[in-house]
Amino acid sequence: MRRAVWPRVLALGFRAAPRHMVAALVVWIVGAFAMSAYAVGFQQIVDGYLEHDDAEVMRGAVLTAVLFSVGWTVTVLAANIGFGLSDHVALRLLEQVAHAAATEPRLRRLEGAEYRRRLGAVRDGRVLLAAGPRHLLALFQAVLRALGIALVLGLVYPPLAALPLAAVLPVALERVAARARTAAERDLAADRTTATALLDLAASPTAAAELRVHGLGAELLRRHRAVADRGVAALRRRTARPTVLRSAGWAVYAAVFTAGLGLVVVRAADHQASVGQLLMVAAVVRRSQLVSGQAAAALGRLVSVGDVMRDYLWLRGRFAGERAPGTAPPVPSRIVHGLDLDGVGFAYDDGPPALDGVTLHVPAGSLVVLIGENGAGKSTLVKLLTGVYAPTRGRILLDGADIAGFARDDWHAAIAVTFQDFVRYELTAGQNIGVGDLPRLDDAPAAWDALRSCGDGAWARGLPDGLDTPVGRTLPGAVDLSGGQWQQLAIARGRLRDRPLLHLVDEPGAGLDPAAEEAVVGHYVRDARRRAAATGTITVLVTHRMTTAVRADLVVFLDAAGGALAGAHADLLAASPRYAELFTAQAAAYHVGEGTR
Numbered sequence: 001m002r003r004a005v006w007p008r009v010l011a012l013g014f015r016a017a018p019r020h021m022v023a024a025l026v027v028w029i030v031g032a033f034a035m036s037a038y039a040v041g042f043q044q045i046v047d048g049y050l051e052h053d054d055a056e057v058m059r060g061a062v063l064t065a066v067l068f069s070v071g072w073t074v075t076v077l078a079a080n081i082g083f084g085l086s087d088h089v090a091l092r093l094l095e096q097v098a099h100a101a102a103t104e105p106r107l108r109r110l111e112g113a114e115y116r117r118r119l120g121a122v123r124d125g126r127v128l129l130a131a132g133p134r135h136l137l138a139l140f141q142a143v144l145r146a147l148g149i150a151l152v153l154g155l156v157y158p159p160l161a162a163l164p165l166a167a168v169l170p171v172a173l174e175r176v177a178a179r180a181r182t183a184a185e186r187d188l189a190a191d192r193t194t195a196t197a198l199l200d201l202a203a204s205p206t207a208a209a210e211l212r213v214h215g216l217g218a219e220l221l222r223r224h225r226a227v228a229d230r231g232v233a234a235l236r237r238r239t240a241r242p243t244v245l246r247s248a249g250w251a252v253y254a255a256v257f258t259a260g261l262g263l264v265v266v267r268a269a270d271h272q273a274s275v276g277q278l279l280m281v282a283a284v285v286r287r288s289q290l291v292s293g294q295a296a297a298a299l300g301r302l303v304s305v306g307d308v309m310r311d312y313l314w315l316r317g318r319f320a321g322e323r324a325p326g327t328a329p330p331v332p333s334r335i336v337h338g339l340d341l342d343g344v345g346f347a348y349d350d351g352p353p354a355l356d357g358v359t360l361h362v363p364a365g366s367l368v369v370l371i372g373e374n375g376a377g378k379s380t381l382v383k384l385l386t387g388v389y390a391p392t393r394g395r396i397l398l399d400g401a402d403i404a405g406f407a408r409d410d411w412h413a414a415i416a417v418t419f420q421d422f423v424r425y426e427l428t429a430g431q432n433i434g435v436g437d438l439p440r441l442d443d444a445p446a447a448w449d450a451l452r453s454c455g456d457g458a459w460a461r462g463l464p465d466g467l468d469t470p471v472g473r474t475l476p477g478a479v480d481l482s483g484g485q486w487q488q489l490a491i492a493r494g495r496l497r498d499r500p501l502l503h504l505v506d507e508p509g510a511g512l513d514p515a516a517e518e519a520v521v522g523h524y525v526r527d528a529r530r531r532a533a534a535t536g537t538i539t540v541l542v543t544h545r546m547t548t549a550v551r552a553d554l555v556v557f558l559d560a561a562g563g564a565l566a567g568a569h570a571d572l573l574a575a576s577p578r579y580a581e582l583f584t585a586q587a588a589a590y591h592v593g594e595g596t597r
């Protein structure tokens, strides 16, 4: 464990549970003193008895009884305080990471293999990390106990005070072994993730039907076994040598203490030490072994704690800074001129550009249909317009103002979105709509009204408690819905906000039956016209149904190279052979008459 992390682990404890930390510190100092010093009382009893000194025996008995009971009480107390401390820190840790991730406006910071690896490490290691302050205190206590033992040994024969130093070698080797183990585990983390994913998939209820039909269950388990066996073998190989070294360290330690004990026996034979002192040393040697074990265990765990702490600090650093722009311009209440994309480009991580130099003007109040083949960048453009991603080059301007300059929360409050990969919330059906406009989370009439855009909503009325029915798989009494019904809830959610500046809808028809899809598109067209007049709202509809393009003011056709062509449907038919080809193929498939051209 590198030094810089220690104070931060302690600070974690003091921030999460300051009273627990102080109590643990006090209790463990008292415990360390009591459990080391009680052996002195033990010596007094034996020597008093041999010298027929009843007063000395009594003093020893009282001292032993008091120190022993204080020591044990405090040990039990310390364990409880320590666990309480860990619980507090664990809770706080999870809250901090979850809050930072949930409120991070820059979605790119939640992506990438490095982010996923570190997040996984903190999630899996949170209990370990939360116990970090406790392990640090345990290490501190072990050092105090070792000092107490040195003091007691020094009383018998001063050179013996150096005996506890023999623990330095095995404890250091324990640390080396722990380092080797955590390094190996870290290198094997990808395999472990794969193994867990394979097991999760094998047990997943959503994948159950497909796995059975394709006969994949046994294959998944075979792969899991192969990956897991490889991991266990690699771990054994890499930790074998440090384990041998570790055992050698403890052997040296045992030899040194045995020699120390032998020395006291010789001194007792020479009448330079009393029998009581001999017994006291024997008791202290046993205690010293426990204390060294405690220190070694704490140090070993702290190595892993340090690793998780570094991942945790990395995550905190990733979410830090740039959160609140100083003075952001206000988001306008209506669009007057329109939306301009000025050379907009975007690439995920180090991948090829998903969008490459898109430049176009969308007049206020337009209904835009966004068309393109799979992977052309339609959803990416929608995400750029929501502001959760920023263009890697170029700008998006609303009435001339770069949307990147608006405060994120203000911008998000000013738009309405239905995402292609929408979320299925484990809430009631009505709340699945209500989350689209939080102040109206439980506004039943508004939810019914929004749902009516997808048809008559008969299926929702047929639910046991209508829109008050919990939906999904986890809540008690929850009803799971069909893909199209979930999609209707997502569409209604996106329609709940009344006066958005941008209304973005990504593939609303994908899971809907033709009647529902027609109803939905019709509502979007009517909403777009109504809002155009009121707020200059721009509605962007992503669809593969090219016949919808006929009803648009502006069609944006994204090509596979990340470029865009914009214009009226008829203009695009003339300007783009590929667009015309796609339209003709689809029109033929859907028996669309020539009149639509």
Ligand SMILES: Nc1ncnc2c1ncn2[C@@H]1O[C@H](COP(=O)(O)OP(=O)(O)OP(=O)(O)O)[C@@H](O)[C@H]1O
Pocket: 111, 348, 349, 351, 354, 372, 373, 374, 375, 376, 377, 378, 379, 380, 381, 420
């Ligand atoms: N989160 C992501 N990380 C990395 N690459 C991504 C991510 N999302 C999309 N891409 C890539 O960006 C490109 C554009 O994807 P996008 O989802 O925008 O296409 P689309 O036009 O919406 O496709 P579809 O019609 O299939 O929904 C694709 O090549 C895709 O592989």
